[in-house]
Amino acid sequence: MSGYFFLQAEKNDKNGKLLDDLKVWSEENHTQVYVIDRPLGDNKYSYSHENFLVILVPKRKILIVDFSNDEDSFEDLVDDFVEDIGSISDKYRYKDSIGRPRKWKSEIVWEVNNGEELNLAQFEAGTRIEDPGFERIAELVVSLLIGSINDIDRVRVDVPQNVLEKVKRNIVLFDADQTRFVYKDLDKKNVWIQGLSGTGKTELLLHKLKEIYLRDDNSKVIMTCHNKILAESLRRRIPDFFNFMKVEKQILWDERLWCVHAWGSSYDGDSGAYRYICGFYGIPFQRYSRINTFEKVCSDALIAIRAIKDRKFAFDFMLVDESQDFPDSFFELCEEVSREKVFIAGDIFQSIFVDTITPTISPDFLLSKCYRTDPKTLMFAHALGMGLFEPKKLRWLDDDEWKACGYLVEKDEEEGRYTLKREPLRRFGDFIEPNFPSVVLKKTEGDFTAEAVQEVVNTIRQIAVDNPTVSPDDIGVIFLDDANSSYAMADMLEQVVARELNWLVNKAHETKRRENGALFVSNRNNVKGLEFPFVICVTKKISDFYSYRNALYMTMTRSFLQSYLVLSEECDPDVVQHISAGLAHIQKNGCMEVKKPQEDEIKDLKTEIKYTDKNLSFYDFVTEIFDEMEILPLFRQDLMKIVSVTTGEDFDRDKVREVIYFNHQQMKKG
Amino acid sequence: MKKIEFYLDQFQLAKISPPIRTKSDIMLVWMQIAKLVSAYFPPHVDHVAAKLTLIIAKMNRVFIEFENKTYSINMPFSVSEADGQIVLKTRSGIAVDSFVSSEIISLIQTENILQQEEVWGWIESFENISDFKAEVWVAFRDLVAAEDAYLRYDHDPKNANKHLHPLYHLDVFYNGGATFKMGLENAIDTNKLADILDVTTDCHYVTQAT
Numbered sequence: 001m002s003g004y005f006f007l008q009a010e011k012n013d014k015n016g017k018l019l020d021d022l023k024v025w026s027e028e029n030h031t032q033v034y035v036i037d038r039p040l041g042d043n044k045y046s047y048s049h050e051n052f053l054v055i056l057v058p059k060r061k062i063l064i065v066d067f068s069n070d071e072d073s074f075e076d077l078v079d080d081f082v083e084d085i086g087s088i089s090d091k092y093r094y095k096d097s098i099g100r101p102r103k104w105k106s107e108i109v110w111e112v113n114n115g116e117e118l119n120l121a122q123f124e125a126g127t128r129i130e131d132p133g134f135e136r137i138a139e140l141v142v143s144l145l146i147g148s149i150n151d152i153d154r155v156r157v158d159v160p161q162n163v164l165e166k167v168k169r170n171i172v173l174f175d176a177d178q179t180r181f182v183y184k185d186l187d188k189k190n191v192w193i194q195g196l197s198g199t200g201k202t203e204l205l206l207h208k209l210k211e212i213y214l215r216d217d218n219s220k221v222i223m224t225c226h227n228k229i230l231a232e233s234l235r236r237r238i239p240d241f242f243n244f245m246k247v248e249k250q251i252l253w254d255e256r257l258w259c260v261h262a263w264g265s266s267y268d269g270d271s272g273a274y275r276y277i278c279g280f281y282g283i284p285f286q287r288y289s290r291i292n293t294f295e296k297v298c299s300d301a302l303i304a305i306r307a308i309k310d311r312k313f314a315f316d317f318m319l320v321d322e323s324q325d326f327p328d329s330f331f332e333l334c335e336e337v338s339r340e341k342v343f344i345a346g347d348i349f350q351s352i353f354v355d356t357i358t359p360t361i362s363p364d365f366l367l368s369k370c371y372r373t374d375p376k377t378l379m380f381a382h383a384l385g386m387g388l389f390e391p392k393k394l395r396w397l398d399d400d401e402w403k404a405c406g407y408l409v410e411k412d413e414e415e416g417r418y419t420l421k422r423e424p425l426r427r428f429g430d431f432i433e434p435n436f437p438s439v440v441l442k443k444t445e446g447d448f449t450a451e452a453v454q455e456v457v458n459t460i461r462q463i464a465v466d467n468p469t470v471s472p473d474d475i476g477v478i479f480l481d482d483a484n485s486s487y488a489m490a491d492m493l494e495q496v497v498a499r500e501l502n503w504l505v506n507k508a509h510e511t512k513r514r515e516n517g518a519l520f521v522s523n524r525n526n527v528k529g530l531e532f533p534f535v536i537c538v539t540k541k542i543s544d545f546y547s548y549r550n551a552l553y554m555t556m557t558r559s560f561l562q563s564y565l566v567l568s569e570e571c572d573p574d575v576v577q578h579i580s581a582g583l584a585h586i587q588k589n590g591c592m593e594v595k596k597p598q599e600d601e602i603k604d605l606k607t608e609i610k611y612t613d614k615n616l617s618f619y620d621f622v623t624e625i626f627d628e629m630e631i632l633p634l635f636r637q638d639l640m641k642i643v644s645v646t647t648g649e650d651f652d653r654d655k656v657r658e659v660i661y662f663n664h665q666q667m668k669k670g
Numbered sequence: 671m672k673k674i675e676f677y678l679d680q681f682q683l684a685k686i687s688p689p690i691r692t693k694s695d696i697m698l699v700w701m702q703i704a705k706l707v708s709a710y711f712p713p714h715v716d717h718v719a720a721k722l723t724l725i726i727a728k729m730n731r732v733f734i735e736f737e738n739k740t741y742s743i744n745m746p747f748s749v750s751e752a753d754g755q756i757v758l759k760t761r762s763g764i765a766v767d768s769f770v771s772s773e774i775i776s777l778i779q780t781e782n783i784l785q786q787e788e789v790w791g792w793i794e795s796f797e798n799i800s801d802f803k804a805e806v807w808v809a810f811r812d813l814v815a816a817e818d819a820y821l822r823y824d825h826d827p828k829n830a831n832k833h834l835h836p837l838y839h840l841d842v843f844y845n846g847g848a849t850f851k852m853g854l855e856n857a858i859d860t861n862k863l864a865d866i867l868d869v870t871t872d873c874h875y876v877t878q879a880t
Binding site for chain 2: 266489495496498509510511512641
């Protein structure tokens with residue numbers, strides 16, 4: 001299947017040649033092509049005319065091409081189709097901006113009578129639009145026809161003038177993979193969709209939710225994810241999304257639609273997916289404890305439910321986000337309690353230190369194109385996270401895994417040299433100059449805390465100079481170091497930003513949300529799901545802990561336009577030099593050149609990663625080590641504090657054992 | 671007696687001078703003061719809008735002086751200095767660093783923990799903050815149990831009304847049912863106010879208005 005070519009029309013002898021050519025053309029030009037025979041996203045449109053295609057390519061004319069040789073009937077079809085575009089544009093309030101069809105029809109619609117004779121050169125010439133204003137209208141019309149609706153107040157119809165405006169007012173279009181997920185039904189119960197962060201999974205789940213919620217008035221649907229805060233933000237998004245998509249049906253919360261985290265609380269039957277299931281089947285609800293993991297409670301529930309005779313289904317559909325946070329038993333449970341389908345979306349690379357990236361269950365839809373982040377930024381972030389530029393790497397992927405993460409791999413086996421690059425994305429190619437620095441290193445000297453705070457303020461000033469329309473909430477500042485020093489820097493930054501820039505600061509580690517008009521400041525625990533035109537990451541020293549590296553990777557990928565990394569030059573000059581050189585190479589050549597580690601090194605890396613379980617909390621991680629070392633409960637509370645402070649809460653098993661051992665000896669003596 | 675002074679600009683002042691009506695407001699002010707004194711950025715002299723004075727003696731109080739007002743609350747912390755950094759510790763010895771203060775602000779403002787009706791909800795609030803740590807709970811408990819001892823010196827010509835609302839007065843307590851005014855014959859400064867509150871110096875006497 002192609003990531004650029006989407007076909008929702010009958011292929012036949014007459015149109016086959018053109019379709020094949022267009023498919024190849026879309027791949028070669030890295031350009032989306034959608035071929036449809038009716039507007040997607042609304043089932044009410046249908047046409048009596050047969051054997052025609054509508055070919056949509058962003059920023060090109062809408063090509064309506066006939067293969068029937070019935071000219072009169074085709075004329076009527078074109079009129080009807082254009083009229084329907086008008087009515088969809090009215091529905092989504094585009095009409096006030098793009099105007100009535102008679103204003104744009106002749107500029108952006110191209111009718112071709114004899115499709116069999118159309119070749120690619122004619123297609124390219126005939127669909128070209130010279131006027132940037134009509135180009136934008138055409139792109140907006142494409143978005144309407146594929147149901148990838150944009151907020152017209154955000155994107156607006158006038159042509160954006162500077163880079164920041166272009167990014168903020170970018171028209172989002174589903175790509176071919178995304179369109180297939182939303183509109184094509186697969187003949188299986190659990191449907192898996194996977195992709196890197198920034199590939200639009202959650203948005204797609206919302207579109208799917210809309211599709212299934214509207215399909216049947218009596219269906220029961222639940223959307224869930226593991227994390228409670230994420231579930232709450234998702235729940236807040238649904239009504240906005242439905243309003244925006246002009247869904248006329250009311251949302252019947254806790255009657256037909258639930259959006260809650262996976263576990264729930266005993267006192268509220270609608271507070272979690274598992275909680276609801278327990279209530280529905282009348283089986284015991286278990287709270288979390290050291291032995292009651294989610295894996296176990298789901299397995300217990302499965303056994304209990306399977307024992308019930310003549311049972312009903314708790315839901316018709318389930319939609320699960322962030323599937324990487326769940327044990328398999330949860331998906332089995334979902335399958336058991338849903339009548340129709342379970343849609344499961346997840347990120348194969350949420351942690352760059354998961355053991356197996358090629359998943360055990362191969363996904364039905366794999367989204368490998370990341371639309372949020374500039375490919376160069378993504379490369380650099382991966383390299384930083386995995387230590388690819390440093391003498392000792394922390395992570396190496398197999399060739400298949402590189403591919404699954406969207407890399408094109410070229411290698412020189414003898415030398416062990418790898419050239420890794422990502423396909424350029426049109427979205428960025430459109431408005432970002434090839435030499436635009438999407439990643440900038442800012443090195444500080446002297447007292448890091450004070451200097452870094454000042455550097456952040458200087459960077460913000462520079463961003464504001466380069467982008468006069470920037471607003472405080474376009475920028476995210478993320479402190480990556482351990483809890484207290486990050487929080488202290490955030491406190492200082494707040495004072496300086498208010499004083500020097502007269503901007504409000506939203507410390508999101510306190511507020512747990514985004515606030516309009518305020519500079520977003522947070523720590524590494526609150527990065528998931530965020531995106532900004534500009535991100536400034538602050539860290540004193542690049543440490544080797546997996547959790548830290550993963551956070552560094554995640555944070556750097558949160559920008560649409562530019563990511564800045566503020567770090568101390570003196571703390572580890574060698575590492576700083578290596579990554580500076582690596583970054584310069586990416587910026588100059590658009591690819592990474594890295595040396596593959598030796599086989600035994602790779603084996604060691606893998607073992608180490610397997611051993612470190614990222615799903616444990618630090619508390620549980622240390623408690624497990626206490627158990628292994630048979631530390632008496634009497635000592636544990638004090639030891640926990642010492643370990644937490646000394647190791648900065650990083651999951652380094654050897655270091656934690658060492659700290660426990662040493663202090664435990666001292667305590668026993670004392 | 672330890673007396674530490676901090677000059678503040680209008681932005682720093684805004685963080686520690688909200689209208690005070692509930693214990694939550696006081697707890698938030700405590701946390702903002704902890705942040706200010708442990709991560710202090712002095713303003714340029716032209717931008718000074720207020721002064722914060724920390725007095726640590728037998729009496730532990732903070733005085734915040736701005737416009738024509740000074741308000742003062744108890745500081746239920748021990749105060750020490752290490753490497754030029756001021757460290758506040760609660761009664762149980764938990765250091766209120768930037769991390770602990772942010773977590774407590776989050777509990778009060780984001781989780782609305784003091785408005786929780788369900789006991790499980792209370793527990794979940796602690797689970798929701800970024801990393802559940804025992805010390806946050808202990809510090810929080812210490813603050814809930816601490817006395818705030820709020821009072822405010824006011825010079826308010828606009829609303830002055832003889833002995834019902836004397837030109838110079840102290841507002842004691844913040845709760846509608848508990849608050850009262852004590853008139854003063856003359857204007858006083860923060861030193862004088864501190865002296866009134868200091869148990870180691872001579873007492874002041876209350877007399878009936880005549």
